[in-house]
Amino acid sequence: MRVKILPVLFMLMITLFSYGQTHESFFRSLSVNGNTAILLEWMITDGINSSNFVSYNIYHSEDYAGPYEYIYEGTVYNNPQFLHQPPGGTSIQHYYFITTQQTAGDSITSDTLTHVRLNVSRYNSNSTARLSWNHIKDEPFLYNYQYEIHRIIEGGADETIAVTGDSEYYDLSFHNCTDKTITYYLRQTDPLSTLSALSTEDADIFRDITQPVIPNVKSVTVINNSQVKISWDSSPDTDVAEYRVYENRPPGLDWNYLFSVFGTDTTFAGTNICDGEINYAVSAMDFCGNEDPPDYQFAHRVLDLEIIEPDICDQTVFFDWSDYINMNPPLQGYNIIEVDLNTGAETLKATTTNSEFTLDESFTDGEEYCFYVEAFNSAGYSSTSCTQCITGYIPISPDTLSVTNISVVAPAVIDIEWYIDADANESTLYRLLREDISTGSQNLIREAAPSDGPELFFLDENVDTDNETYRYFSETIDTCGNLMPYFPEAKTFLLSGQSLVPGVYDLTWSEAFNSSSTLQEYIIIRTIGSDTDTVYRGSALSVTDQITDPVVAAGEAEFVALARYIDSNTGAEHLSFSNRITLTAELKMLNFPNAFTPDSDGLNDTFGPINFLNDQNVAGYKLSIYDRWGKNIYTSTSYDNRWDGTSDGSAVPAGIYVFHVVLTTPQGTEFTRRGTVALIK
Template sequence: MKPNYRLLVFALAMIAQVSITKAQTTSVMGRFSVQNVTGCAPFEVDITELDNFGSSTTRQYWYEDKSGVPTTDKNFTYNTPGEYYLVQLVGANVPQKEDSLKITVYDPAPPEFEIHNCAGHTIRVEITDTNYDRYRVNFTATNSEVIGPGITSSEFDFGTAGDYPITVTGLYNNAVNNCGTNTKTITTIDNIVTPILHSVEVNTESSDGSTLLTYTIGEESVYVLEVSENDIVGFYDLYEITGNRENVTGINTLGNYYCYRIRTFDACSNVYIYSNIVCSTSINVKVDNGVNLVSWKTASGIPSSYKVIRNGEVQTEINDTFASSFDDDNILCGNDYCYEIQAIFNSGSSLSIDTCVVASKTGDLPALSTPSSTIFNEGVVLNWEKPIEDIQLSQYMIQRSANGKAFSTISRTLDTTYIDNSNSPFRQTLKYRILYQDNCGNTSIPSPITAPIILQVKSVNGNAVVLEWNKYETWGNGIRTYFIERLDDSGAIMEEFSVLSGRTKEITFSTDDDQPKNLRVRAESLDQTPLISYSNIRTVVINPLVNFPNAFTPDGDGLNDDFKPIGTKVFNFKMQIFSRWGNVIFYTEDMNLGWDGRINGKNALEGTYTYRVNYEDATGRSFDKAGSIVLIRDNNN
């Protein structure tokens, strides 16, 4: 039989029409259809008209609402999410002129998801979004998986290390596939890094306090910080963390402690991986007489030991895991002490906030070491060392004793040097000692005594000078020797005289040495590098040595024939001889010209005559000498 090709073509057309009809959604009265009625903005519809009214019949459309003028356009794009009724208005003479179709437009929100890194460059994708009915996960351009909300995908192995983009698309049932997508890039890893919590440090201790955490985590895995208050159980999630440090704020650190741990997830093995636990430490410090009471609070029995840190240094380490207090009696009154407690855990440590107090303590303070003394520019210069211990000083007190009298306070200072200028010209022996007080009003035991060297001129006999001085006090190793120094007017040493023993020295100067002698004592200690102390300076002037005979015999024998003084270094010389009645009988300004025993060319009578001599030495000092002389004659003169 010959085939009926017309029937075959019709059948094929019907099949095609059925396919089209199945892909289209028809209006309520069947007059028009669109490809899809559900999708995400922007959502485009194309109308296919299905009625048989003929081409002369007008067809108009409202796409969003009927408030405006209808349009003949059969294409429209919905840009705003919402539910709409697409309404057709026909110009045919029919009882029902309007037909409609419901259009639903969704927000194309990017779907939320997390990528879980597994060992061996394997990942799983967890859908955390709930906006869509289904989600398509594209691992690569050709590998994908469709899963529901809250579901984790199957494992996908990339095989090698690298950065891979993962795209998730939101899908609605019976809707156009034009909704939101979201792409994240994951760097695959060889292994999951186990988190390590290194330290927990309290930054601020208040009802709105904070703690600083340092840790080690991997870079390409998700890590969550967990916390438990005043316990090591009952952990709850805070938030995800990255980097290597995190400041946790908004917690009550007043008397409370917080235990922390870090968690990550191996999605391929479906197990959680936890870090070690480290708990914060709170501290409290109270002041008592002579002791600072330090206490702390943390997870008792969990730390292996505690370090008590004072002023930045470890004061003591306590190995009792249940310890919670320490009494610090190694303190000085008035000093500031800042304490921290470091709790040492099996892995990691915690540090409290530093808490500072001012210590209180009563009682005698230890004595200073021996002060030193020397004389400079006619002042006694005292020096001493600060107290051996770090005492909060309020003042030093300088006390002096003169000529064995009781010590009295002459000055107060905060320096470790004092100059006493009230003793010149040094006619008495002096002794000094130093005391000090702290901020609590405690006074020290007096220091050992120091006695500066006071030089005295014992005698001057012609050109011989005898000096004496007191013993210098006190050097710990004792005195090696004394020296006498002669200084010029600038203070430079001109001569030095050793002292073999004792504390007196006789020095005989040259008769030609008419300059003033500035003399002082230098003491040296027995230390390897000798300590030095100087006395005051005494200026000694040697008077010109002028001798006056008490008689003369003007007999022409060449011996004692005239009266004149004998001496050197004499200037501006004047001499007068007086009779017994007080009359001037001889005058001369020449020291070498003496009285020959004559008055107006005639021999004077034997007897006693008086003289008066005026002269100056090389320094301009004036001298006035008066005396009597006996004139003796033999019978022939």
């Protein structure tokens, strides 16, 4: 090797560079040979052959900008390589270019190249090696080199760990569990010349403390409400020794290690897996014991079907469940699936993106309906909840409901017998209402639940039994708040009468009715003193009762009507009482007109009792007439003597006069009456 400093030639070279000298890409490779030498290799330039070849001239500098030193002249045409031992060794930068001299014409100058210097350092910790290096040329795209990264772990073999076109690489794929020296170097291959070159070597002490990447959990599924199946993808790390399964539950949410698995799925018996929120996570542990602990952001939660609530009225089922978390790829939605526990047949009922849903479902009474919720994503992964079952039913209509009997038991008091179905749904509501027949107004009397039945007895004391009739009717509100389409009812009946002649009693009554029973007959009972007699039985609504004994006829007579029914459901007999009335002839004996005209025309010329009076019913009688100042102007002690409109023989003026009459019966009963009469002229 000849080393020359040729200042004139070098200046000529600089001049050629400055004036656009062509740089050919025939210089292709710089390979480090140990730590002291660099092997330069190039291709024979096109157009150069043994006949026109003069020499290869190599120039070197430790700075790309120069100055460059002429270090070698090669005169052997077919020997395109040179081994240089640069001062300072290979650890510092060295730059080279080559000129090819020919017998005629300009010399051909190559690109300027430098050898690849590798630097190895620790990145963040001693579990990651950072490799960085320079390219062989400042514009590497002209060469398109690829670098093979080689690694030698202390005591181990040379292995290729990666190929890259970059100038930086991070290695954390080594798995030595103790501190070891790891040596790296690069091999580059020129795709054009197929020349291969090595970089400098570098090393450091490393140990694998890198936690394996947490695997992607695909699904957490409940099986038969007793087992949990978890599936996951393999960790991308190659040194995984086992996968570890963890569980946490509220309220502490501490992660509990369950067991280790060597595959990518597991099925195990869970504890109370259908009772609220349960999270599962899977971690990977390598052979050095490195493990990334479970993290909630990677956990998957058992779908908790919190609420499954049937609405028998709307014939729907309401579902509410916990959100499924951390599905990867992301969650797309939920399926609601009905399952037949006997056959295992499943039916997709609905799909939704929400975590609650109302499902239309036509129930069959007493049939079991079972459902679970399934979360799914675009990758086909799915996770299911526990299965929950409900029993379908429909509102039970009452089998029996009736107003069994109503009866007047005292003035202003009605006794009610009400029968309800005690076996109906407990949420059924019975209501008994009363309607005033004359006005149509209705009032709620009583509410009852099935548990109050079946027979209820109570009194209605807010009634006018002497002047009004009432309709009592029952209605049923079913579980859904619907008014049932039937209304059992019963009506009271009102007894009235008059006695225009002593001993003669004209009685009438309104029609009695009970929708739950069949009317058999009316019975009229009369009581005078201590004597009680049935005076009528039949279906008519009126009767005339007559007493021939004048002494008895002059007294008071009490009457009551009974309606006799046969219950259509039980065949039992029921008696419904009307109001009670008391009749005496005095009611008519003391009946007076309200006006008279004393004008001697033969019509209403006198004032006195209208009805027939005789000695058999009158023992004493006194009629007194008063003017408007209270002066007594007329008195009569005989029912045969009637006032003719005079006082002391003189006619009194027209006007309003007050009368007062006192009548005593042979039995000693005294009756009085006061009123006014108009004297008209």
